[in-house]
Each structure stands twice: as C-alpha cells, then as structure tokens.
Amino acid sequence: MFIKTKKMPVSVWFVLVLFCMQEVFAIDCTKSIEDIKNCNECVRCGGVWCNKPRVKGDYQCSIAPADNWCPGHMEELPTIPELTESGKLINPAYKEASTKINIHNNVVFQYTATTDSKVKAAVINSTQNNVKLHETIPNCGKDRICTTEIEFTVETDFCSINSGTHEYFEVKIHVDNATEEAIIKYHVPCACECSKKVERTSPNCNGNGDYSCGVCKCHDGWSGDFCEKEECNVARGDIPCKHPLRSEECSGNGRCGVCGCICDTNKEGYQYFDKENYCADLCLITYECETCFDKPAGRCTDCTSIVMRNYNESLMSQTDDFGRNVWVKCEETIDGCHVQYAASKDEHKDILVMRINSCAPVAAGVTQGVNVTLPLVLAGAAVVCVAAGVAYMMLKNRPAPMPSTSAQYQELDGPKTRIEENPTYKSPTTSYNNPMWREKV
Incomplete structure (x- = not known):
C-alpha cells in the first residue's frame, strides 16, 4: 500500500528538444498543409498555426489563412528588432533581422568600387541548412557608386526536427578590390513557443x-x-480486470475499460503503474518479493528484478523532469514485523528498494540499508534515563536528617577539650553467669 505524502506540485519544465511531447519523426511538407497536426511541423513547412482547440474536421495549419480563420489565437512566431549599420565603403555593412521559411528576401547594397568589381555572397555560418542565394549584376555609375542586390530564400527543409524556436544563418558579401565586407544575419523561427508548455x-x-x-x-x-x-489489439471482453490474488479491481489503481485496466494518473507513483499487471504499483510488486528485504545490498537472487540499495534519506527528495517523486514510500507487515521501505524504477526497468526501518537486528557484517544505529542509541538513552530516575527517587525518599536538639548532638559547655563522663556512653559487659556451668561434687 502507498503511504500518501503531499501532492506533487504542478511544475513547468523546460525542454531542450522542443515539442518533445508532440514527437515529430519526419517532416513531410509535400502533403496537404491542412493535414498537419503539429505546430512545429506547420512552421517548418512555412505555415501559420492556430492555437484554438479545433472542432473535428477543421484545420489548424494554413499557408494563407483567411481573416476569420483563427481570430485571436494565431501562434505568434518569435522575431527580433531589425538592426542596420553603415560602413565606410559598403552600406549596409551589417544587417540583422527576422525572416520566415519560404519567404523571398532581398537586400540592396551600395558600395564604392571599380566598374569591373564582382560581388560574391556565401553562407558562412548557419545553425541549419538550405538557404538559397542569388546575386544580381552590379550597376555602377560614373561616380564609382555601385548598387547590387542579394536575394535569398529559406527553404522548407531548413529546420531539423530538433530545431529550437530561433535558428539563424549569416551571409558574407565580398566585393572585389574592396577593403570592406558586409555581413547579414537572419533569424528564422523553427518551432512554436507553445510547444514548451x-x-x-x-x-x-x-x-x-x-x-x-x-x-x-x-x-x-x-x-x-x-x-x-x-x-486495443485484443479486447478482454467480459474478463474481469482483477488479479486473482487481489481484492480490488485494477489493484485499486484504476478502472476497468473496454481493453482491460485503465490506470489512474492522479496518484503518487502513478508513472510506475503496470497496465499489463492490473495497474499494480511498486509497493504491490515489491511485496511479492518480500524475501529480498533481508538480503544484502545488490541484485536479489529470489527476484532478479529487485535491486536492494543502502538507505539514503537525501534520495527521497528526488523528482523527475515532470516534478514527480522518484521514490515512493511503502509499508507492509511481514511475519508480524512492520516494515517501511522506499521503491523506485531505473532506466533499465529494475526496481530499486531501500529499506527504511527494521524490527529485527541485522546480522553482523551485512549491510542492507537498514538504519539500526538509531534504535540502539535510543535504547541506550532509555537505560540512562531509568537509572537517573531511580537515583532521583532514592535521594528524594532518604531519611530526614536528625535535628540538632537531639541528645546525640547536644553541645557541651566549657572548653574544647576536657575529661568528663560521656552521658551517651555505655560500658561493655565485663562478666556474666554461664548457664552451662555446674559445680563439681
């Protein structure tokens, strides 16, 4: 049975790989954009997304949404303020802005050069791939002021599945015979902010x-x-959702559905409920291997899925990425002994058990994660307390001291030292009649 502790707090967790709860195994932008059911994939394919819960049959991703398609619920993609800096020979010498997938962009540059100067543009730094570039032929006047245009498009396969909300690329523009180069940096949204929540x-x-x-x-x-x-692949039909040796349906951790037990998701340790074992919790599973509790630390030979560990109280506060307690407290009565222990499950599906207390001494030299030091200390303290109480009662009930007016303690007048009969002195007997004596005849 579970020992109920305080309810797990509802926490907000941060995901390194965005949209981890809405897994994307492949991006297919060739299918109808309206069939996309994922915000990140919609953005990566050049669409816009509606966060409003849709009625069945409606679509949430669109390339060119109508005005009444998603009023007040359209996903706002992250952008940055545009920044432009001029140089001595090239204008702009630096540009930073935002763009979107499948959007055509162009940047016009002016520079001072000879009429035969050539312009080259190349992507020099990018967190992703596939930016299409095109340079136009420079147009130079007699004043040697030239104008050229760089066109680029971020293609639909720019973002990867693991892209973050912002990805970027940088393009360097080089002009022959010029001492300056220009850099443009564009940020591209590849994932939705709502995917974090x-x-x-x-x-x-x-x-x-x-x-x-x-x-x-x-x-x-x-x-x-x-x-x-x-x-479900195989419906259980009328088969009860009840283990033959357990009194409650679905082990008390769920309800019976069309395909068997449906495990609860609002109880402590629910992440460990075993649907295929009638929603059995860790306490139930470990209790079935109770003989392991007296084994030393390590894998239990009686139940190979059980690994006994030394008790470590600091581990009891561990939580997973979803704010759930990693260790679950259990208690059982085994052979008349009330036992408390903690159970968890690792990434290998092994069940880890830490015994918290024991009502029997642990064999010398065997470490089982049982805290026996505290009971011994408490027992010693109890003996000391009893001894102190007995001493106190003896002291409290001792005879009262004889008053100073007693004849035994009367002061005598006169000098400190003198010879006089002691009124309290009784001389020893010096002679007596022997009752066994008979005079000889």
Whole structure:
C-alpha cells in the first residue's frame, strides 16, 4: 500500500528538444498543409498555426489563412528588432533581422568600387541548412557608386526536427578590390513557443493525452482529436480486470475499460503503474518479493528484478523532469514485523528498494540499508534515563536528617577539650553467669 505524502506540485519544465511531447519523426511538407497536426511541423513547412482547440474536421495549419480563420489565437512566431549599420565603403555593412521559411528576401547594397568589381555572397555560418542565394549584376555609375542586390530564400527543409524556436544563418558579401565586407544575419523561427508548455494528462484530452498548442497527443491505447477513443489489439471482453490474488479491481489503481485496466494518473507513483499487471504499483510488486528485504545490498537472487540499495534519506527528495517523486514510500507487515521501505524504477526497468526501518537486528557484517544505529542509541538513552530516575527517587525518599536538639548532638559547655563522663556512653559487659556451668561434687 502507498503511504500518501503531499501532492506533487504542478511544475513547468523546460525542454531542450522542443515539442518533445508532440514527437515529430519526419517532416513531410509535400502533403496537404491542412493535414498537419503539429505546430512545429506547420512552421517548418512555412505555415501559420492556430492555437484554438479545433472542432473535428477543421484545420489548424494554413499557408494563407483567411481573416476569420483563427481570430485571436494565431501562434505568434518569435522575431527580433531589425538592426542596420553603415560602413565606410559598403552600406549596409551589417544587417540583422527576422525572416520566415519560404519567404523571398532581398537586400540592396551600395558600395564604392571599380566598374569591373564582382560581388560574391556565401553562407558562412548557419545553425541549419538550405538557404538559397542569388546575386544580381552590379550597376555602377560614373561616380564609382555601385548598387547590387542579394536575394535569398529559406527553404522548407531548413529546420531539423530538433530545431529550437530561433535558428539563424549569416551571409558574407565580398566585393572585389574592396577593403570592406558586409555581413547579414537572419533569424528564422523553427518551432512554436507553445510547444514548451505541455499540460500532461489534460482534461482537454479526457485525461488520456497531453495538451499543447491547441491539440492533444494521445497516450498509448487512445486516439481521436480529444483522446476519447480507447484502442486495443485484443479486447478482454467480459474478463474481469482483477488479479486473482487481489481484492480490488485494477489493484485499486484504476478502472476497468473496454481493453482491460485503465490506470489512474492522479496518484503518487502513478508513472510506475503496470497496465499489463492490473495497474499494480511498486509497493504491490515489491511485496511479492518480500524475501529480498533481508538480503544484502545488490541484485536479489529470489527476484532478479529487485535491486536492494543502502538507505539514503537525501534520495527521497528526488523528482523527475515532470516534478514527480522518484521514490515512493511503502509499508507492509511481514511475519508480524512492520516494515517501511522506499521503491523506485531505473532506466533499465529494475526496481530499486531501500529499506527504511527494521524490527529485527541485522546480522553482523551485512549491510542492507537498514538504519539500526538509531534504535540502539535510543535504547541506550532509555537505560540512562531509568537509572537517573531511580537515583532521583532514592535521594528524594532518604531519611530526614536528625535535628540538632537531639541528645546525640547536644553541645557541651566549657572548653574544647576536657575529661568528663560521656552521658551517651555505655560500658561493655565485663562478666556474666554461664548457664552451662555446674559445680563439681
């Protein structure tokens, strides 16, 4: 059984790979843009996204949305303020701005050079790939002031699946016989800000999926726009969702659905519930291997999935990326002994167990993660307290001191030293009649 602790806080987590809850395994911009169900993929394909939850049949991604398509809910893509700096010979010598995928861009440069000067543009630094460049033929006047135009387009395959909200590229413009070069830097949105905000097991998804950017990503076994359809390969039909040796349906951690047990997602340690084992929690699973609790630290030979560890209280405060407690507290009565322990599961699916207390001494030289030092210290302290209490009661109940007026302690008048009969002195007996004596005849 679980020991209920304080409820896990709802936390906001940061994802290094954006849209980790809405996984994208491939970007296919050749399909209809209206069929895209993912905000990041929509942006990477050059579309715009509507965050408003859509009614079935509507679309959320569009290349050219109508005015009433998504009022007040359009995803705002990140941009930066435009920056332009002039040089002595080239203008602009530096330019920084934002652009979008599949948008045609052009930058006009003026520079001082000879009429036969050539202009070369090349991408020199980019976090992604595929920027298409084109230089126009310079147009120079008699005053040696030339004008040229650089055209570029960020193509649909510029962004990768793991791109962040901002990616960028830099282009260097070189003019023959010129002592200056120009740099242009453009930032490109490759992911949506709303992808960072994922509401797990959202009510918008009937508790069967994660909600982000106005859409649901359903958990395994569920489908539909709002994860309202339960799916299963083999339906259990009328088979009860109950383990033959457990009293509660779905081990008390879920409910029976069309395809078997549906595990709860609002309990401590729910991430460890085993759907295929009637939503058994870690406490139930470890209790079935109770003989491991008296084993030394290491993998248990009785249940190879159990790994005993030394108890470490600092580990009890560990949380995962979703703010859930990593270690779950359990308690059981085993052979008349009340045992408390903590259980967790690692990336290899091994169950880690730390025994918190023990009602029996641990064998010498065996370390099981059991805290026996504290009980021994408490027992010693109890003995000291009892001894101190007995001493106190003896002192409290001792006979009262004899008053100074007693004849034994009466002061005598006169000098300090004198010879006089001691009134309290009794002389020893010097003679007595022997009752066994008989005079001889």
